[in-house]
Amino acid sequence: MRILTGTLMHETNTFNERPTTLEDFHPLIGQELFEHAFWRGNAESTGGIVETLQVEGAEVIPSVHAVAMVSGTVVDEAYEEIKRGVLAAVRAAGPLDGICFCLHGSMCAKSVLDPEGDLMSAIREEVGPRLPIVCTLDMHAKATDLLLASVNAFTVFRTAPHTDRYDCGERAAELLLRIIRRKLEVVTVAARLPLLLCGENSMTTVQPMRDLIAEVYETGREKHVLNAEYALGFPWADTPHHSVSALVCGEAAELEALTDTALRMAGRLWEKREQFRFSEETYSLDEAIDVALREAEGPVVVSDTGDNPTAGASSDLTGMLERLLQRGVDRALVAVIADPASFAACREAGSGATLELALGRRRPDSVEPFAARVEVRSVHSGLDASGHSKERCDAAVVRIGGVDVIVAERRIAVYDPAYLAQLGLRPGDYRLIAVKSGYLSPGYRAMGTRSLFALTPGQTAIELDKLRYERLTSPIYPQQLDTVWNRDEERERMLGMFKGRRK
Ligand SMILES: [Zn+2]
Structure with a gap:
C-alpha cells in the first residue's frame, strides 16, 4: 500500500x-x-x-x-x-x-x-x-x-x-x-x-x-x-x-x-x-496583580493574555512589566519579551553589565519602546525553546528594579518550564510570574500556586465581543448577543x- x-x-x-x-x-x-x-x-x-x-x-x-x-x-x-x-x-x-x-x-x-x-x-x-x-x-x-x-x-x-x-x-x-x-x-x-x-x-x-x-x-x-x-x-x-x-x-x-x-x-x-467562560480567574491587569500579591505562597502565574505568542501575538509588549515596576512589585518574573536588538545589546554587554535598553513596544498601536536601565544577570545561547522545537532561542535574563525579565532573540511559546531551568531560574524564587500566554500549558499550570488571566490589550485580546472585524461573517455570537442559529x-x-x- x-x-x-x-x-x-x-x-x-x-x-x-x-x-x-x-x-x-x-x-x-x-x-x-x-x-x-x-x-x-x-x-x-x-x-x-x-x-x-x-x-x-x-x-x-x-x-x-x-x-x-x-x-x-x-x-x-x-x-x-x-x-x-x-x-x-x-x-x-x-x-x-x-x-x-x-x-x-x-x-x-x-x-x-x-x-x-x-x-x-x-x-x-x-x-x-x-x-x-x-x-x-x-x-x-x-x-x-x-x-x-x-x-x-x-x-x-x-x-x-x-x-x-x-x-x-x-x-x-x-x-x-x-x-x-x-x-x-x-x-x-x-x-x-x-x-x-x-x-x-x-x-x-x-x-x-x-x-x-x-x-x-x-x-x-x-x-x-x-x-x-x-x-x-x-x-x-x-x-x-x-x-x-x-x-x-x-x-x-x-x-x-x-x-x-x-x-x-x-x-x-x-x-x-x-x-x-474563561477557564481561569480573570481580572484587569491591576486586579490580577493585587490578587497575586495577596497570596501567601507563590509563584502565582499571571497570563498576559493580549500578547500571547501561541495565538500569534508579537510577544513584545511591555505593559505588564511597566505596571509591575510602577507598583514596586519585587520578586516578579516576566517571561518572555521578544526583542532581537535588546537581546543582542545584552549579549554584547555581557553578564553583570548595566545598560540602557529600548525594550519591546509600550502599546499595541505604537512602536515606541520602553526605555529602561537594566542589569544583565545572565546571557545564554544554544537554548532549546521547547521540548519539541526545531528552533533554538537564545535569551538574556535582565533585572529592572525587583523584576527579572527574559529578553529573547525571537518569539517563543511559553510552554515548557524546562526553558526557565535552562536559564538558571527557579520558579519558587518568585511571587509572581507573568507569562506571555493565554491558557497555560500543563507544565506552567502545575508550576504556579494559582493561575490568573489578566485582560491586557494586544493582538490576542480575549474579550471577543470587543474585537473589530471587517471580513468575518456576521451576525456572530458574542459580537451580537441576539444572534440566531437556524x-x-x-x-x-x-x-x-x-x-x-x-x-
Ligand atoms: Zn489550536
Missing part, C-alpha cells in the same frame, strides 16, 4: 502585521522528513500518521513538511512555493492508495484566505475523485466548503491544551486504512454555528467542553458514523470563514443521517454558548452542498 503524506501547519493571526515567510516554515522536502526526529512522539500529528502507517506495512511517501509558529498573514510566495512542492510530489509519486495530510486549518495567506481548502482541492484535481484523502486538523480549525468538498474525512485534536496531536495522526491513519481496505465512499458534513470561541474559554479540561468532547467519543461509536469531531475556529483572524463546526464523517449513502448527527452535535454546543436553514445548506456531487 502506498500513502502520500505532508504537513501544512500554521495558525494565522491576521491582527499581527508582521508577515510570515517561507523561512518561518523551515520546509522539509520529500525524504528530508525522515532525517529529522523532532516530529516523532507527541510533537505533530505527522508522527502519528507516519508511524501508524509504517507499522501497518504501508509505504509512506513524504511530500512537503512545513510548520511555522503562529504568526501574521503568510506571504503569497511562501504558500505558493509549498503548494508547488506538494503538487510536484503528488505528480511524481506514481500510483497511490491514499493520502493522509496533517493540516492546521486556520492558515491565511495574503491572497488566499483558505489555503488548506485551496491546497486540498488542487490535490483532488490531480488524483481524481476516487482516491481516499484523510486530514488531521487543529481544534482551532475552520472547516470551509472547499476543504470539505476535497477531503473525505478528518480527525481533529480533542484536547486544549493540545496534548493529543500524535493520537490525532494515529486516528487519521487508521481511518484512512479502514476506508481503503473496505473500499468505502466517504464524505464529511459540517454543521456550522455563528459562534466565536477562543482557547481561553473552551479548554477541554473544564465545562462545557469536557462534556461535549465526551459526547464526541459516543457519537463516533454510532453505527452510521465513521468519525465525529468539533472544530472551534480561531478568533484572531479576520476572514469570512471562522466559526464553530461539528464534523461528521461516514458513507456517502448515509448523507441525511450524517447531516442530522452533525446538526445534533452543533445544537448541543449552541445550547451551551453562554457557558463558555437549524433548518443549516440543514438545507449542508444537503445542498452535496447535490449533484453524488454519482
Whole structure:
C-alpha cells in the first residue's frame, strides 16, 4: 500500500502585521522528513500518521513538511512555493492508495484566505475523485466548503491544551486504512454555528467542553458514523470563514443521517454558548496583580493574555512589566519579551553589565519602546525553546528594579518550564510570574500556586465581543448577543452542498 503524506501547519493571526515567510516554515522536502526526529512522539500529528502507517506495512511517501509558529498573514510566495512542492510530489509519486495530510486549518495567506481548502482541492484535481484523502486538523480549525468538498474525512485534536496531536495522526491513519481496505465512499458534513470561541474559554479540561468532547467519543461509536469531531475556529483572524463546526464523517449513502448527527452535535454546543467562560480567574491587569500579591505562597502565574505568542501575538509588549515596576512589585518574573536588538545589546554587554535598553513596544498601536536601565544577570545561547522545537532561542535574563525579565532573540511559546531551568531560574524564587500566554500549558499550570488571566490589550485580546472585524461573517455570537442559529436553514445548506456531487 502506498500513502502520500505532508504537513501544512500554521495558525494565522491576521491582527499581527508582521508577515510570515517561507523561512518561518523551515520546509522539509520529500525524504528530508525522515532525517529529522523532532516530529516523532507527541510533537505533530505527522508522527502519528507516519508511524501508524509504517507499522501497518504501508509505504509512506513524504511530500512537503512545513510548520511555522503562529504568526501574521503568510506571504503569497511562501504558500505558493509549498503548494508547488506538494503538487510536484503528488505528480511524481506514481500510483497511490491514499493520502493522509496533517493540516492546521486556520492558515491565511495574503491572497488566499483558505489555503488548506485551496491546497486540498488542487490535490483532488490531480488524483481524481476516487482516491481516499484523510486530514488531521487543529481544534482551532475552520472547516470551509472547499476543504470539505476535497477531503473525505478528518480527525481533529480533542484536547486544549493540545496534548493529543500524535493520537490525532494515529486516528487519521487508521481511518484512512479502514476506508481503503473496505473500499468505502466517504464524505464529511459540517454543521456550522455563528459562534466565536477562543482557547481561553473552551479548554477541554473544564465545562462545557469536557462534556461535549465526551459526547464526541459516543457519537463516533454510532453505527452510521465513521468519525465525529468539533472544530472551534480561531478568533484572531479576520476572514469570512471562522466559526464553530461539528464534523461528521461516514458513507456517502448515509448523507441525511450524517447531516442530522452533525446538526445534533452543533445544537448541543449552541445550547451551551453562554457557558463558555474563561477557564481561569480573570481580572484587569491591576486586579490580577493585587490578587497575586495577596497570596501567601507563590509563584502565582499571571497570563498576559493580549500578547500571547501561541495565538500569534508579537510577544513584545511591555505593559505588564511597566505596571509591575510602577507598583514596586519585587520578586516578579516576566517571561518572555521578544526583542532581537535588546537581546543582542545584552549579549554584547555581557553578564553583570548595566545598560540602557529600548525594550519591546509600550502599546499595541505604537512602536515606541520602553526605555529602561537594566542589569544583565545572565546571557545564554544554544537554548532549546521547547521540548519539541526545531528552533533554538537564545535569551538574556535582565533585572529592572525587583523584576527579572527574559529578553529573547525571537518569539517563543511559553510552554515548557524546562526553558526557565535552562536559564538558571527557579520558579519558587518568585511571587509572581507573568507569562506571555493565554491558557497555560500543563507544565506552567502545575508550576504556579494559582493561575490568573489578566485582560491586557494586544493582538490576542480575549474579550471577543470587543474585537473589530471587517471580513468575518456576521451576525456572530458574542459580537451580537441576539444572534440566531437556524437549524433548518443549516440543514438545507449542508444537503445542498452535496447535490449533484453524488454519482
Ligand atoms: Zn489550536
